[in-house]
Structures are given as structure tokens and as C-alpha cells.
Amino acid sequence: MSTAAIEYRQEIPVVEGKPSAAQIDATIAAPLDEFPKRTWWVTFAVTATMLGFGAYCAFMTVFEGLGLWGINIPVAWGFDITNFVFWIGIGHAGTLISAILFLLRQHWRTGVARFAEAMTIFAVICAGMFPVLHLGRPWLPLYLMPYPNQHGVWINFMSPLVWDVFAVSTYFTVSLVFWYTGLIPDLATLRDRTTNKVKKTIYSIFSLGWRHSNRHWQHYERAYLILAGFATPLVLSVHTIVSFDFAVSVLPGWHSTIFPPYFVAGAVFSGFAMVQNVLIFVRQSFKLKHIITMNHLEKMNQIMIVTGSMVAYSYLMEFFIAWYSGNEFERFAFLNRALGPYAWAYWIMVCCNMLAPQLFWIKKIRRSIPAMLAIGVLVNIGMWFERFVIIITSLHRDFLPSSWGMYYPTIYDIGILIGSFGLFFTLILIFVRVLPVVSISETKAVTESAQPGHH
């Protein structure tokens, strides 16, 4: 069978070639053992600089106050909440790959799951930063939690913003536990491979004494299944609750029942674009092309067509409902989106999210690295602008024309956005050097003849 004509109904080997278990160890552990090359250092310098600039802007914001940002009445939510929703969305692909595809027995997830889970955690870290900075006094986030206090006050359990705190913190914790659980056997393998005493100590501590015992594997597999079972509804709940931040309000443009599914689809959409983008570089630079194969990338692109089309449907349906509802304010909000002062942002969003991913219907584009890289980048630009459009255009035209205003981001807004990208990529660069980017034990389990035949 030639690679050009892939029979999709047939099971494609997840790992190309037939690497032995020892070869898999060596390939995946290679980046952890060698000293980083120049490309890595140059990239790291760039991302660390971005992070540094963001950290400066964040420090100034904390020190001087939120007056440094462009937010004001009527646009009280600006880049901060846009970035928050964007980053939370990026994280969703990781959980989708690790949990939902696991439950659906999609074995191809093995090659990309670990990396996507790590990305989830880093993205949630980036996301969590924004609401906390938005508090104005970010050293008091405890006020968001219900804790017994001298003021005799409890938080309002009817507020979507409070639900959000619970959703995001649960999401982070469960993702971290899921990720770490997956790492334990790999850390044990690394522990037994390494000759470096310091590394051995660290791996020993974090592998907790794993012995690859089948009396443990039995429970381990069950726990992994349980975690996947919980992470699946959790990931759907998180962006649903994020969308409640908007949908539960009475603002035209936000008050919409389509928001939860629309947000979840958008989150998966942008998350897959990001995973695909970063994996292109990882598989290239760490020689993992036979483990993270073209088939993996193609499957991710297919998921992007599905979710991208769901997002496109939502865009159209929002307009239809605005017309069909007969509500003047609703109609105005949407006409203003497409034709008002922020029309440029709206049309960027439409081009990048509705049109660009449709190119993936063509198989050649789906399997071409430069094309999918470009489309992935466009999708993430589009998805960032989607959140910008939803937040800014809905706010900047209040019910009374006397309260209308515009939103102009300051250098601090932009700096913190750049800094969040810096943080994300810096964490990824560190991650690929200290932990296996592909699950070693899972990859071994899905290579050919890794499982006993029928005897």
C-alpha cells in the first residue's frame, strides 16, 4: 500500500517503522540527555525576553494600578478578559486529546497526548494570570474563595464569576494530576536509564518508586480511565462556565444560549491549531517524525475542520437569531459588529475562523506542513479576535448613546499579552528539555506486536 492512497478504514500503525522499545526510550529521552543546541537557546532568548517585558508590564500594573490599562467605562473588560478566554481555550485541546480521544479509543492520540496535556497546563497558567491581574489587587485572590472570615461575608454562589473560579482551578488541578499520573511510569524509566546522580535523585523522587509492576498497572489503567472519564465532562464544563460569564448577563451580544457549545467548539478549534503548530516544530527538531507522524497532524487538521465549521455555524446563527428575535438592541449589536467601528476585527475573525480552515477539505493542504502551519496561525489570530469582538464590541455601545465609548489598549495591555505568549513558549521550551514530550510507556504499548497475539 503506498502512502499516497491511505485506506482510512484500515488501522494505520500509530508509530511508523517498527522501533524497538529500547529505540523508543533512546529517541524520546534524547532531548533530556543532550545539552541544548543553539536554535534552542536563540528561541529561549526570544521567549524569555517577551516574558520579561510582560513581567515588567504586569509589575507596573500591580504597583501603579489598573489605570495603566486601556479599560474604562463602558469597556471595563479589555485585553485582560480577551486573553483569559483565549488561553483557557488553547488549553482545551490538551484535555480533549488526552481524555476524550482516550475514551474513544483513538490510539493515535498517544503520540501527541503528553505534549498537549503539558500545553493545557501552561495555557491555564497563562489564562489564570489575567483575571488575577484584573483584580487590581492581585495579592488578595483569596477573596474569591469561600473561606471563613472576620467580615462575616460569603461569596455569591449565584455569580458566574464565582463558578469560573471553581471551574478554572478544578480544571488546572485535575489536568495537573492527569498529566503527572501519566508521567510516573516514564519518570521511572528515565530513573533507570540515567547515569547522572542528580537526575536520578529527582526522577526517583517524582516516580515515587514505580516498579512497572502489573499489580500496579492494573489499578493504574483503571485510574487513568476514571480520570479520562472525569476530565471529559470537566473540559466541556470549563468553557461552558467561561461562556456563562457573558451569557448570564443581559447585554445584547452576550446574552445568548448558543454560547456554551459555541465557546467549547471554539476552544477546541484554537487549541488544536496551537498543538498542531507547536508539534510541527517539536517533531522536526527532536527527530520524532516517526512517532508524531503526518497522520497525527492530518487528524488534528480534520478536527479543525469540524470545530471550525461549528464555530462558523455559530457566527451565522447569532446573526440569524439577532434578526429573528426582533429585538432592536440585539439587531443593533450585531449590525454594529459587522459594520461598526470594530468591523475590521470582525472581518479578521470571519476570514481566519470561517474561511481559512475550510482549505483543509483539500487533502494536499491537510498534509502540507507550511500550509497547515499558516492556517494554524491564522486560526489562532482569528480566535483571539473572536474573543476581542465578543467582549469589546458588545461593551463599547451601551444602551444609551451618551454612554458610548471606544477601547484603546495601552502598551501595558499589549505588553502583558506578549508576556503571556512569552510565558507559554518559555514553559514549553523548558518542558521539552526536562520531561519526555511523548509518553514512553504508551508509545511502547501501541507499536506493532507490543501486545500479545491470540494464543
Add this chain to the structure above:
Amino acid sequence: MHSRGTIEYNERIMNEGPLYSITALFDTPDEIIHAAEEVSKAGYTRFDINTPYPVHGMDKAMRLRQSRLGIFTLFFGLLGTITAVGFMTWVTLVDYRLVIGGKPFWTWPAFVPIAFEITVLLASVLTVVTMIVLYFRFPNVSHPLHDTPYMKQVSSDKFGISIQANDPKFDEAAVRELLRSIGGRQIGPVYFDADDRAHAPKLFEPKFLGVLALTAILVSGATYFSFNKLLFMQPFSWMSEQNKVKAQTPSDFFKNGIGMRPPVEGTMARGFLPYPFKGKPEEAGKDLVNPLLPMPANLARGKARFLTFCSPCHGNFARGDSRLQGQFPNPPTLHSDKVRNWPDGNIYNVMTEGQNAMPSYASQIPREDRWAIILYIRALQRAEHPKESDFK
């Protein structure tokens, strides 16, 4: 008795303790499944299979019961739901009844997201903790299998079986024979590490105590710094430092360096009246007239002020019976003939300027209140020295 010859694979150079197990390695998953089946069939129960990844069908081959981990998950999940719903119910119905947006106190649909999140949180995190701590007895890095060549291979690409010496059926020669017969390679013993076994963690180990003391110092130092220093630094100081001029402080903004602006010349405070009788009690007595009439309201006001400001020294009935237990010299009674015969202006002057040990009360008691107090003192005097007409 085993010979320490060349065929011994897992030879330990380190301090050896008693035998832990006999191990053998296999190359393929089919072989290890077969091995597990044979060993189970032979009646061994304390043996383990170590493989770099979970091999399908191993539970059956090893005759393991199905994992019961799910029961814990169910328990923790229910615990999470009940805790979350119960807590929110208690807050909204008992501890903090607050009407929000005109909605009922107990709005259960709004509790669903948080109840769901807490359920997922407790169920998933505690399931993993249960698995690691209860089922695996982890963390444990001093298991005899650790750091053996056997472990190094099964964590990479070999499939191993380890039959423990504490198995009731264990007989070294028989076990070796069994392993050999099912195709095991590199058959060899694994021993407990004598050092590990001799080493029992002690509470009063100097190293442990040192770490404990260091942690205590660091934690308490950080806490002290946060609460006593950090909270008073910018920007954590609750906006106590702001770009504004506080009263009575210098400022570079003005030429004369004074932050406050002096009022325009001739400005008088609202309600200010000059007091021309400084040091002239007789004239005050002659010229000043009480502007208030002895109405019940004025008397009540005077009583309240008298009890607050005057009674500590003068006594509740102005008899000069101080309540201060001799901590301050007692003033004379106000029921003396001298005071009773003073005109109101004289008393007013004493309150305004002070007399002997008594300081001025002008800054504490407003003008009208001083006059009201005088009305009340007059009433007290009248009560002590009633006129004939009062008895009618």
C-alpha cells in the same frame, strides 16, 4: 544453596540481606503472558510481573481480581457533591441569608456548576491519591527490586517475572526449575539490601531536626515579614500612600513649602464668636445671659453633656463627690451659696476658661451645650435647695 558462579545474573556487590525473590526475564509479551499463566497454575500467589507498559490480558493470566478503585471514586465523588451542596445550602439558608436580585435564598440551579466542579475535583484527585498511597504504598524508593539490573531492563524493553521468597510454596530450586522450563532467561536472585533494612528513620536524627528547625525559621520569618512589614509597603499598604497632600504636611508645590493653604485674611470659621471676657469673670457674669430656656429638651441635653463631661469630677449630682477615687483632686460642691448665687455668666466663664485645676472645656463642649449644662446645674441646685413654693 546457590553457587556464586558466572551464571548468577543479579549478583549484588552491596551489602546483602535475605533473599527477596527469584527473577527471570522474557523478550516478548506472548512469553510473559504464558509465564504468568504457568506460574499461577503452579500455585504461586506472591509473584509479580514487571513490564515497561501494561500488557493486555495480564490480569487474567496473573489471576488478579478486578481493580476496586472505582468504589473509592464513587465515594469521593458523592462526598464532593454532598459537601458542596451542603455547604452552599448552609451559607445561603443559615449563615448568610442575603437576598440577591430578588431571588430565593436556595437557588439550586445556580449551585450546579460549583457542585459539579467540586465533585470532579475530589473524585479525581482523591482517586489518584488513594491509588498511590493505599494501593501502591508509595512513595517507596527502597524496594529490593529498585536499582537491580532486572529493574533496569523491565523498565525499558524486557518483560520480567519475580517470584517472592515469602510465597508459601517457595522453594528456590523448584522456582528456578519452573522459570527455566517456561523459557525464562537471566534467572537470578534479588536480595534485600541489608543497609536499607537496618536503617530505620529516627525522629531525633540531627539532620531531620536541622531541616525541621530551618523550615520553622523560614516559615515564621516569612510570616512575620508578610504581616508586619510587607503589608505596610507599597503597593500592599491598602492605598495608604496616595498622590495627595495630607493636612499639616509640607509640600514642594507651594512657594512657602506648606501643604495647607492659609485662609484669606479676615476669614472666620462658621459659627465662630469672639469671647471678649477672657480673665474677666465678673464682667462675664454681668453681661452674659443664658440664651436657652429651661425647657425639657434643653434640660435633657444639659443632663447628657453634664453626665459625660462634668460628672466624673463633680459627681452625678454636682456634690463634688468625684467618681475618680482620688486620682484627681475633688472639686468643691456646686451647691454652695457662692455658686448658687453666681449669675449664669460666671459658671459659663469657668467652663470656657477653666479655673484652678479644671481645664477649659471650650474646645470639647460647644457653646450651646455649655449653656444647656448650666440649665441642668441650676435644676440640680434647685433640687437640693427647694423653695417653699416647690412643696405645694
